[in-house]
Amino acid sequence: MTEFRAFHNTDPPQLLRLWHAAGLGRGAAECLSNDAFEVLIFSQPYFDPEGLIVAEENGERVGFILGGFGANEEGSALDYTKGVICAVIVHPDYRRRGIGRELVRRAVEYLKSKGATEITAGPSGQRSPYLVGLYGGTRPSGFLLSDPLAAPFFESLGFESIGSTRIYQRDLLGQKPPIKFHLVTIRRKMQLNISDDYQAPNWWWLTRLGRLETLHFELASKTGEPAVASATIIGLDLYIPKWEERVIGLTDVFVNEAERGKGYGQSLLLEIARRLQDELITKLELHVDETNTVAWNVAEAVGYYQVDTGIVYQLISR
Template identity: 30%
Template sequence: MLEIRPFRNSDPPALAAIWRSQPPQRGLMQPLSSAIFEQCVLSKIYFDRAGLLVATREGEPVGFAHAAFGPGDGGECVDCTLGTTAMLMVRGDVDDPAIADALIGRSEAYQRDRGASVHYAGGIDPLNGFYLGLYGGSEMPGILESDPRQLAAFERNQYQESGRVVVLQRQLVRFRPDASRETRLVRRKAQFAHNFSPSAKNWWDACVCGPLDRMRFSLLMRGQERPAASVTFWDLEPLATSWGIRTMGMLDLLVEPEHRRQRMATYLLNESFRELLKRGVTMIEAQTMADNQAALAFYHKMGFTAVDHGRVLRRAPRDG
């Protein structure tokens, strides 16, 4: 008999075992221990045991679904208007769609009871409060196309695609900085600066990214305090351990409007990659929406190639 119940303190070893039973995937950290699961998921200040739903048969856990929410305006609280099933897993040797369907239904009910009017599948900014570093890559990508079991379960439950994510990687082993005239001009007027312990933007950012090993690089123009361009990198752990390659995830690449189309981003990444390579980093991972053609063209110019795709899935709440 199938039973779905809230999380218990004795569950982490069983949930970690369910995770380890999954088929090999590029975007799934393996092997997961209960200690890592507690550190990356259960220790979050906004974790609610009632939202981590465990499916059991004859008392033995066979799957779980994790319902969660995103931040309110300003990132200073949790907002329950938008909900997501941040993770859905059924034990790898169990082939019963009814388990995943029941878990999704209970996850939606939890979200709806707390005020959610729309349900998403997987983590996607700003619904990214859990599993960063365990699933996806540099950012939470929704549901990866390389994760067919989870993708099929949500599609079966009438979740529809509302966006698509491109996951990109760039090897640094053969990196050569751009030496064009325009880039040399940027070097003359901008100072490359770094901050190896950047402050969080708000409470939500502190909760999600605070434990990560981050560094922020920026370009400062003479006589100006506000950076003309900036980018943040984080040590993509523990996921990169699965790949055996020292990898940094790239976040928040920003060029101020008045400095765009001046090779600022190119020069900033040139210097950032040079610094990271000196620190032993051999891979950079980034993510952007598939319809952002300008960003994709820039990443390809910088030597990135697509390695996976994520799908942003959502559905309206069920009746009742």
């Protein structure tokens, strides 16, 4: 008989084995150590053992589900009305026995007991308390289409897709950035500034991305005016065993509103690519919301191509 209980401190080694056995697709880091789970999940200031529910048979962990909460608009604290199912994993030998379904039922019950009025499946954006650095690549962007079991599973439980994210990559090894003649003037008058002491914009960013290696890039005038565009890069070393190459993620890509439509976004992405080519980085990865047509057109214009899609699901009351 399967028993369900909250997380125990002795669980991590077996939960890690479940993670590696689950077949989560290209977007899940592998060959991880217990330290990765400790730093990126268990040591989060808001980690609640009651939100990590374990399925157990005869002393063996056969599945688990990880639930949490999104952040408020300011990114200064949790918003307990925003419940999130971040991961559902059942060992392949124990699937099709209702274990996953029961884990979701119990997770939904837990999230509602803490105040959740909306429950989504697939961590993303302001609703990604866990799995930054572990699932999704640059950042969690829902459950990936390359994770083949996610969509049919959640749809069968009454969840519906409410948004998607395009996941792009760009090859750097042996490839020169494309020549964009209309950007030559920008390159002559602008420079790329790099900082490793970037000040986290809020508590939410610090608890998640602040646990990874990051560098901040700014595109600014050579004459000293404020930056017109910026981005943060994230080391994705935990994915090296899976992808067999060094990939860097780009996030928080931003162009000042008054300067948009002038080519600064393309210039920023191209200058970052040129700089990282010298560091033996083989690929860049960028996540763009499906509705942001301007951003994904900019990405495609400078050599990015889509490799995956992330989907966020919401539990629909019936």
